[in-house]
Amino acid sequence: MSTREVPPRGTGLVDLGNIDAAAIERPLPSGTNAAGFGSDVVAEVLRDLDIPYIALNPGASYRGLHDSLVNHIGNATPQMLLCLHEESAVAIAHGYAKVTGKAMAVAVHSNVGLFHATMAIFNAWCDRMPVIILGATGPVDAAKRRPWIDWIHTAADQGAIIRNYTKWDDQPASPAAAREALLRAYWLSNASPQGPVYINLDADMQEAVLEKPLPPIDAKRYMPPIVSAAPADQMAKAAEWLKAARHPVILAGRVSRDLTAWKHRVALAEAIGAYVCTTPKVGAAFPTDHPLHLDAPQPFTKDELTPHLREADVVLSLDWVDLNGTFRALGGPPSGKVIQISLDHQLHNGWSMDYQGLPPVDLFIAADPDVATAALARAVGPAISKPKGPPRALHQPTGGKSTLGIEDLAHALRGAVGERDVTLTHLPLSWQGSFWHFRHPLDFIGSDGGGGVGGGPGISVGAALALKGSGRLPVGICGDGDFLMSVTALWTAVHYRIPLLIVVANNRSFYNDEVHQERMAILRNRPVDNKWIGQKMLDPEIDMAGLARAQGARGFGPITGQDELGTALARAVAAVENGEVAVVDVRIEPGYGARDSGAVSHRKSG
Ligand SMILES: Cc1ncc(C[n+]2csc(CCOP(=O)(O)OP(=O)(O)O)c2C)c(N)n1
Ligand SMILES: [Mg+2]
Secondary structure, three states: OOOOOOOOOOOOOOOOOOOOHHHHHOOOOOOOOOEHHHHHHHHHHHHHHHOOOOEEEOHHHHHHHHHHHHOOOOOOOOOOEOOOHHHHHHHHHHHHHHHHOOOOOOOOOOOOOHHHHHHHHHHHHHOOOOEEEEEEEEOOOHHHOOHHHHHHHOOOHHHHOHHHHEEEEEEEHHHHHHHHHHHHHHHHHHOOOOEEEEEEHHHHHHHOEOOOOOOOOOHHHHEEEEEOOOOOOHHHHHHHHHHHHHOOEEEOOOOOOHHHHHHHHHHHHHHOOOOOEEEEOEOOOOOOOOOOEEOOOOOOOOOHHHHHHHHOOEEEEEEOOHEEEEEHOOOOOOOEEEEEEEOOHHHHOOOOOOOOOOOOOOOOOOOHHHHHHHHHHHHHHHOOOOOOOOOOOOOOOOOOOOOHHHHHHHHHHHHOOOOOOOEEOOOOOOHHHHOOOOOOOOOEEEEOOOOOOOOOHHHHOOOOHOOOOOOEEEEEEHHHHHHHHOHHHHHHHHHHOOOEEEEEEEOOEEHHHHHHHHHHHHHHHHOHHHHOOOOOOOOOOOHHHHHHHOOOOOEEEEEEHHHHHHHHHHHHHHHHHHOEEEEEEEEEEEOOOHHHOOOOOOOOOO
């Protein structure tokens, strides 16, 4: 296998300048040019690294950096994106990375801001997405602290709050050390396997006058491409097994949004005649309407996959999330040979169990799945004949009902978007893979990663920011619980003119957990009818469209009937194409399709 450059993952779709000029908060010129303070150095490194945006909620612990971003580098590269909650700030950066494959920056106030950010950092960590988080503390030198407030907002080893779910963290003690820390942070965060990093900036270091200018450096020289090459004999063995296989299966997991890599996966599957399975835990990895695509992508049920895995003589996992969990459905390890291509082991630590069960593997290739797939596709050669077959039919609602279900929402949304290129930026728990086809790596960018409810709105805003101007329509479909937990992320989209459609699959409940209470009641022979208590958001029902309008977005609904649904979605799509943020509140009846069965006793989610 050839060498590879790790940093340039992603689509290269859109990078800079996605904010309309009218929405940029332009500072008055301050007249200073040379870095005069510690935080000026930090701002300059962000600029030298071409980081386009810094999502933030302000705080005095980084007032030095805030001033430098505005008055020293003019609120450009990076531009500030004011967020109403730190969780949204990180989620926006997470969504941006999901589309571009690259980290943008986030700034959060000392300990308390970081506390708010934690769940979103955990989501980005589990999703293996790069984010540069800047925090602050101190002054670390106690003699310089203001009474009370500087003391409660100073913690020894603040990085300990997030160290277990970040790739790296640091608390540099000088501007020179801060510059190096930022370079290292950007380099590490963007290198595969990607992940969030944290740099804690001492308030005193930020605010201190720079004694003498730092010698200039070329930031690009500190971003050496990381070369990961699988040994040639391993790649040859994998190619040999795959060529000889009579019933190979590919589990396409954590791969990039790159279209060329997508084509290599298709070429490899077609050349060896492998069935391919994908999962909505991560972004689209294979055309779901391809004759070789198995099953509709579902997080838990793999009804069609299981018999194929039983029969498979070779299973090729492209960094499949929870390989062992998938094998468990077989009742034991698969009898065929297992090839795992992944770098994920590099991130596993003793705190987070998100590494999942240990799978049996016969050939482990420590390489980026995209690069290894390209090499395998070359090694096995072109397909002799292309597989044929009708595309999998999408789920159609039964009709004739007076209420709406998630399938009606999906059907009407398909109608409203028509032939447009859509990126689904988020999907609710009730979604089924058979509702939508993915034909491009940007058709779907995957889940929140860590199962932290409340990620949907922020991730959608960040993805929409990255997609702005690409011709793709960003559509986030959120559960009502998910939407309500971070609804104020939408204000940032409205304020910075980031077009986005959010459809709320509003079942007026944290319904996933009603299903759990139902299971408990059945297992314990107690009344199932009580499952709604402590779950339903009724009396009063919440006006989602009103929450959108209150923030300057367009609000549609509540929609309760078939006829108004199509019209509202069409109007919302038109509003988004006009540059607006639109929210459609669709009142659906609860239901998880196959997952709703109370007979299933093991824990599935939540
Ligand atoms: C931060 C967080 N809190 C609680 C949960 C537990 N939980 C999992 S799913 C869920 C319900 C989410 O409600 P909603 O988004 O409305 O989706 P629904 O289940 O109703 O389709 C909850 C509370 C979680 N995963 N994350
Ligand atoms: Mg709900």
